[in-house]
Amino acid sequence: DTEVTQTPKHLVMGMTNKKSLKCEQHMGHRAMYWYKQKAKKPPELMFVYSYEKLSINESVPSRFSPECPNSSLLNLHLHALQPEDSALYLCASSQERVQAGYTFGSGTRLTVV
């Protein structure tokens, strides 16, 4: 299995809702990432997990809450989002160091209404 699987592919949520994005990989990668990508912009790093521990938080607002239950799973819990949080959310995984590059999922297209 050489894929990163993200669910759901599309999500529409209200500003008072709580929802979660899910990411799964079975490549034995020990680092996992959340990126946010606005239209016509490059991906921006949000969080890095290394060996199931949060190692980088790029000053992301607390309405985004990451969770890594095990080495294969990465969740992003969403609460009280704003319309400007609408974006493509990408999950990626890699070996402990990134010399081999990331493997990306196809993303979750999030719309906040």
Next chain:
Amino acid sequence: AQSVTQPDIHITVSEGASLELRCNYSYGATPYLFWYVQSPGQGLQLLLKYFSGDTLVQGIKGFEAEFKRSQSSFNLRKPSVHWSDAAEYFCAVAPYSSASKIIFGSGTRLSIRP
């Protein structure tokens, strides 16, 4: 300041023509270098990578890139483009100082003229 720059926002080439996409980086030491491609609404796919050795690297889909230390560049090339190559291309770097973090350039959108 550390940065990665893609000077061309949008490039249009004719099908069958050659392609070169530019990428320049500014780091204290040679970082890990990557090129990714993204089709609309999709995730990113790794085309090729460089971190040492031969400065001309081969990737998937017929792409290659050349690392030039003197110019701090890592340009992507393809001898003959196909309509299916139309996409967004991102150059990316992972600094040695933060080996678990990849930073992306602003991207170059490639259009193919029939």
